[in-house]
Amino acid sequence: MTPETSNSVGRLWLIALAPLALLGVLLVVIVETWPSDVIGADAHPSVEKLSLAAAKLRPNEISLTVLNDGPDPVTIAQVQVDEAYWAFTSDAGTMLNHLQSARLTIPYPWVEGEKHVVRVVTSTGVTFDYEIAVAVETPRPNVRYFVAFTLIGTYVGVIPVALGLLWFPLVGRLGRAGLAFLLSLTVGLLLFLLVDAGQEGLEMALVVPESYQGVMLFVFGTVGAYLGLESLGRWLRMKRQAAAADVATSGWALALLIAIGIGLHNFGEGLAIGAAFALGEAGLGTLLIVGFTLHNTTEGLAIVAPLAHDRARVGELVRLGVIGGAPTIAGAWLGGLVYSPLWSVLFLGIGAGAIAQVVVQIVRQIVPEGPVLRFMSTAPVLSGLSAGFAIMYATGMLVG
Amino acid sequence: MAGLGSFAGGAAKIASRSAGAQQEAVGDEIPRHPQRMGAIGRVSTESFDPSLFLRTWNFSDRPEVERRQFYRETPRPDGTMLREYELFSIDREIEIAPGVFFPAWTYNGQVPGPTLRATEGDRVKVNFLNQGSHPHTIHFHGWHPPSMDGSLPEHEVRPGERFVYEFDAEPFGVHLYHCHAAPLKRHIHKGLYGMFIVDPKDVGGVPAREPADELVMVMNAFDTNFDAENEVYAVNTVAHHHMHEPIRVKVGQLIRIYLVNLTEFDPINSLHLHATFFDVARTGTRLEPTETTDTLMLCQGERAVIETTFRYSGQFMFHAHQSEFAELGWMGLFLAEEERRDT
Numbered sequence A: 001m002t003p004e005t006s007n008s009v010g011r012l013w014l015i016a017l018a019p020l021a022l023l024g025v026l027l028v029v030i031v032e033t034w035p036s037d038v039i040g041a042d043a044h045p046s047v048e049k050l051s052l053a054a055a056k057l058r059p060n061e062i063s064l065t066v067l068n069d070g071p072d073p074v075t076i077a078q079v080q081v082d083e084a085y086w087a088f089t090s091d092a093g094t095m096l097n098h099l100q101s102a103r104l105t106i107p108y109p110w111v112e113g114e115k116h117v118v119r120v121v122t123s124t125g126v127t128f129d130y131e132i133a134v135a136v137e138t139p140r141p142n143v144r145y146f147v148a149f150t151l152i153g154t155y156v157g158v159i160p161v162a163l164g165l166l167w168f169p170l171v172g173r174l175g176r177a178g179l180a181f182l183l184s185l186t187v188g189l190l191l192f193l194l195v196d197a198g199q200e201g202l203e204m205a206l207v208v209p210e211s212y213q214g215v216m217l218f219v220f221g222t223v224g225a226y227l228g229l230e231s232l233g234r235w236l237r238m239k240r241q242a243a244a245a246d247v248a249t250s251g252w253a254l255a256l257l258i259a260i261g262i263g264l265h266n267f268g269e270g271l272a273i274g275a276a277f278a279l280g281e282a283g284l285g286t287l288l289i290v291g292f293t294l295h296n297t298t299e300g301l302a303i304v305a306p307l308a309h310d311r312a313r314v315g316e317l318v319r320l321g322v323i324g325g326a327p328t329i330a331g332a333w334l335g336g337l338v339y340s341p342l343w344s345v346l347f348l349g350i351g352a353g354a355i356a357q358v359v360v361q362i363v364r365q366i367v368p369e370g371p372v373l374r375f376m377s378t379a380p381v382l383s384g385l386s387a388g389f390a391i392m393y394a395t396g397m398l399v400g
Numbered sequence B: 001m002a003g004l005g006s007f008a009g010g011a012a013k014i015a016s017r018s019a020g021a022q023q024e025a026v027g028d029e030i031p032r033h034p035q036r037m038g039a040i041g042r043v044s045t046e047s048f049d050p051s052l053f054l055r056t057w058n059f060s061d062r063p064e065v066e067r068r069q070f071y072r073e074t075p076r077p078d079g080t081m082l083r084e085y086e087l088f089s090i091d092r093e094i095e096i097a098p099g100v101f102f103p104a105w106t107y108n109g110q111v112p113g114p115t116l117r118a119t120e121g122d123r124v125k126v127n128f129l130n131q132g133s134h135p136h137t138i139h140f141h142g143w144h145p146p147s148m149d150g151s152l153p154e155h156e157v158r159p160g161e162r163f164v165y166e167f168d169a170e171p172f173g174v175h176l177y178h179c180h181a182a183p184l185k186r187h188i189h190k191g192l193y194g195m196f197i198v199d200p201k202d203v204g205g206v207p208a209r210e211p212a213d214e215l216v217m218v219m220n221a222f223d224t225n226f227d228a229e230n231e232v233y234a235v236n237t238v239a240h241h242h243m244h245e246p247i248r249v250k251v252g253q254l255i256r257i258y259l260v261n262l263t264e265f266d267p268i269n270s271l272h273l274h275a276t277f278f279d280v281a282r283t284g285t286r287l288e289p290t291e292t293t294d295t296l297m298l299c300q301g302e303r304a305v306i307e308t309t310f311r312y313s314g315q316f317m318f319h320a321h322q323s324e325f326a327e328l329g330w331m332g333l334f335l336a337e338e339e340r341r342d343t
Helices: A003-032 A143-165 A168-172 A176-207 A214-242 A249-278 A285-307 A314-325 A327-337 A341-366 A372-376 A379-399 B005-015 B064-070 B184-189 B323-327
Strands: A050-058 A061-068 A074-081 A101-106 A116-122 A127-132 B071-075 B081-097 B100-107 B116-119 B123-130 B162-168 B173-178 B193-199 B213-222 B232-235 B247-250 B254-261 B268-273 B278-282 B291-293 B295-299 B303-309 B314-319 B331-337
Touching (some): A050 A116, A050 A127, A061 A074, A061 A127, A074 A101, A143 A249, A143 A285, A143 A314, A176 A214, A176 A341, A176 A379, A249 A285, A285 A314, A285 A341, A285 A379, A314 A327, A327 A341, B064 B071, B064 B081, B081 B232, B173 B254, B193 B254, B213 B247, B213 B268, B254 B268, B254 B295, B295 B303
Parallel strands (some): B081 B123, B116 B193, B213 B254, B247 B331
Antiparallel strands (some): A050 A061, A074 A116, A116 A127, B123 B162, B173 B193, B213 B232, B254 B303, B278 B291, B278 B303, B314 B331
């Protein structure tokens, strides 16, 4: 390295870092000499914002998490349950700084099946409410619980996807129009899931404390998953071409991508189901499971649809089924045992991005060349799209 | 009312913590009681002690020199008294439940304001100075000329200004005073009210009412989040104060309670005394009781003189018989004790 080049590298660093250094100086100046008198910040009351979440019910005890979601410190002074002051303990003191949280435990004789409202009163008398819509004892994580979630995940994720895969022999006997119909059907199914995941994710994003910017997190998950799968797909194709494999394997690559996308989606779905059970909101438990089971059988179909021209390979099919379905079990575990709306938002986002990418992949497969829109408006494709959407809509009604 | 038995147990534990320590962590103590109703912690009694307020009128709690700054009495030729008061309004943050601070508007820095007490026929002169941030008045319940009513817009005393209210104390009974500046609702619920007792004249040198252990109780409440509903209820401001500090009385002694309801937002308030009955003289304008009961309901501004005598020693609960108010702070205990024989 010549002195000249090292000099120019040094200059580049200087140019890159100088604005950052000046920014640092500015921050110091603001913090040190904040003209609060001029702006009148002292005269204004502090902004208090608490976010209450994750209520757990044990016999004669309610506990929940309080997060300071505002810019200023907040002191928890009292706790009311159903408009009565009640004793409580905190595991992290009562003064919470920005984004600090504490778990409050209230020895309260709650009534099974009835509604309770926990209200936190701060030192300035501002109140924050948390409604326990239906009081049910929170399940404790134990082996039985673990088994239950595994079963739910299996019923909802693994078995339906596997059943869908059984259509594989049928797919091979379809003609060109039949295949276009089937692939379009898959796109219809997936578009439905995409809208569903988007709605659920954005709804959940509103529950997340504002400081965590749920919508941004959702978008981040979506875009990240889309781009991630896109580059994974390219890598898979390059690998296959390098191995000089026969043309038919391209179907398997697409099926794998679809399975991954659906797996990511099912993970988010598992989170939601597990959380619903953990929070005691799954009053319609059995119907919910039946709905998801029917709903997810179509996902197996989506996975095998691109394999029309491929030889049957049982091992490969099982692998696809596991990739697509098993994440539901993991999701149910995580959602049921360590529920967090934050993770739900992120994974619903990732699921949505994955599905969007899969939709694009399939469309590429249906339309090898030529204008997309003209091909999309052919009879098999249109009827396939509509049928896919209709199936999801009908089975979705069972899920509620 | 389930779980009240465990209240005292919880209170004893809580009492060991330093009073009014706002920033103090609640701690990790695992409650042994299955349930514990009531606010936790204690309110600092440094600037306002509800137990002291109970038996204080005409600034009787102050040392003599300090008391003269706020209250002076001068006998008049006809045997009545000229009673002069110095009242001022001032904005002040007060602690109404442990760790809960309310931006109050006060008379003389306290809620309820100082209790004024005169005898029927006395001349009352109140020098009022508004040191608050809004216009205020003092509107007395009682006989007086309209110019002394403190209710019309032209009666409002602007910040920094003074006004002298002067009238004869009539009729005898238990009355109230409060700010009547607009908007009325806010000026009352922010804390501008107090009790005004007018004693009946002596009859032939004998007091018209029997001597008694007399107690001032103002039923009030606070809307801390300004949603036009109260978060804290109490008698004399501090939630659940007398659950920790029972009102000590003697068995067999006549107890006279001057009770007024100044609760805003709720149409009524009430007092229920356990295991005891009491005589009620509504508004205290008659010496004879109008009813005997253990539960009395009053709308805002209504008041009564209540008399009872405890038959048994021990703790007697008293509270609003709206359970909601009781559990939000309006609940306390009397502790009746046998008179000591050796004194």
